[in-house]
Amino acid sequence: MKLDTLHALATARTARQPVVRATRLADGAEALIYADRTEGALSTDGAIVAAARRALADGRSTTVEIAGGMVFLHTQTPASRLIVVGAVHIAQALAPMASMLEFDVTVIDPRRSFASDARFPAVRVLQDWPDDGLNAVGVDAATAVVTLTHDPKLDDPALEVALRSEAFYVGSLGSKRTHAKRRERLLAAGITDAQFARIQGPVGLSIGAKSPAEIAVSILAQIIEVRARRAEALQAAA
Amino acid sequence: MTSVADTLDVLDQAGKWRAAGKGVALATVIVTWGSSPRPVGSRLAIDDGGNMVGSVSGGCIEGAVVKEALAAISDGKPRLLDFGVTDEQAWDVGLACGGKVQVFVEKVE
Numbered sequence: 001m002k003l004d005t006l007h008a009l010a011t012a013r014t015a016r017q018p019v020v021r022a023t024r025l026a027d028g029a030e031a032l033i034y035a036d037r038t039e040g041a042l043s044t045d046g047a048i049v050a051a052a053r054r055a056l057a058d059g060r061s062t063t064v065e066i067a068g069g070m071v072f073l074h075t076q077t078p079a080s081r082l083i084v085v086g087a088v089h090i091a092q093a094l095a096p097m098a099s100m101l102e103f104d105v106t107v108i109d110p111r112r113s114f115a116s117d118a119r120f121p122a123v124r125v126l127q128d129w130p131d132d133g134l135n136a137v138g139v140d141a142a143t144a145v146v147t148l149t150h151d152p153k154l155d156d157p158a159l160e161v162a163l164r165s166e167a168f169y170v171g172s173l174g175s176k177r178t179h180a181k182r183r184e185r186l187l188a189a190g191i192t193d194a195q196f197a198r199i200q201g202p203v204g205l206s207i208g209a210k211s212p213a214e215i216a217v218s219i220l221a222q223i224i225e226v227r228a229r230r231a232e233a234l235q236a237a238a
Numbered sequence: 239m240t241s242v243a244d245t246l247d248v249l250d251q252a253g254k255w256r257a258a259g260k261g262v263a264l265a266t267v268i269v270t271w272g273s274s275p276r277p278v279g280s281r282l283a284i285d286d287g288g289n290m291v292g293s294v295s296g297g298c299i300e301g302a303v304v305k306e307a308l309a310a311i312s313d314g315k316p317r318l319l320d321f322g323v324t325d326e327q328a329w330d331v332g333l334a335c336g337g338k339v340q341v342f343v344e345k346v347e
Contacts, residue, residue, distance in 0.1 A: 001264055001344055001345075001346050001347065002346075002347045003253075003256055003346060003347060006249055006252060006253050006256075006346060007253065009249055010249060010250065010253065023342070023344075025268070025316070025318055025342055027316065028316040028344045060278070061278045061279035062278070063268055063269060072266070072268050072342060074266065074279055075279070
């Protein structure tokens with residue numbers, strides 16, 4: 001691998017730009033195939049580019065045989081994102097655990113005493129209103145949103161944005177009773193029953209979690225499960 | 239801003255080693271058959287001191303891969319390595335899960 005390639009892959013990852021690195025196994029000649037262009041010494045014909053696009057669509061790396069020999073197509077798709085609304089105690093456990101799981105993590109809370117860099121040293125912290133923060137980050141199909149504030153003033157605007165987005169996971173902390181009240185409020189705000197049904201609430205897998213760190217594990221386990229099932233369904237449909 | 243993930247990121251570490259003037263190789267899982275512990279695309283970076291970050295198996299074949307990586311750093315030639323139950327060497331290095339993997343090793347130029 002050329003050092004330039006290594007840097008280009010890092011840049012694409014930061015920019016959340018999908019890319020395939022094609023490598024001829026016989027000699028290591030390589031090319032980077034982006035959605036709109038190709039760069040590198042390995043000559044890429046239509047067949048390689050088409051195979052690279054397919055690999056990106058399924059999110060799977062693969063080896064293809066072309067005239068010059070075997071070529072490995074290594075896909076790099078944007079990392080999953082986790083947006084946590086509420087810079088509370090559970091968030092302090094959730095954020096570093098999610099980073100370790102290679103999520104790109106953002107914590108949003110307009111309350112300055114909560115949303116401090118000192119409490120969240122290694123992740124992006126936005127002191128915004130939750131709906132503004134979510135819109136600033138941009139909620140796409142690779143994004144999970146979890147609300148933790150317990151405060152309808154903060155949770156509800158975030159949920160309204162998340163439920164109208166393509167987010168693959170929406171979770172909201174709160175008891176069954178809290179969740180029933182939340183349903184009344186959000187339906188009054190124009191959220192449909194089908195949209196509301198996307199919320200995982202009470203949030204997390206039922207593993208008897210009690211401490212903030214345990215609750216973080218249960219939430220992340222559920223996010224991983226939902227993401228994996230969705231990927232399986234997409235691959236089965238392809 | 240460094241995150242926990244950064245310290246686990248293989249390419250990131252490979253870049254840091256190169257920036258520090260070290261020889262570096264990358265090993266990548268290219269094909270798997272049967273039950274194998276790490277999926278296609280999994281990476282291991284190795285520096286010229288034999289330090290490694292990442293993985294291409296559950297620890298079963300890394301030792302053998304590091305040896306080939308050091309050779310790739312010194313001669314600059316890529317290598318395609320096969321490990322599996324049908325291979326004598328696999329028994330030696332112990333891919334105990336019974337799967338087979340093919341690993342591509344290349345120098346970071």
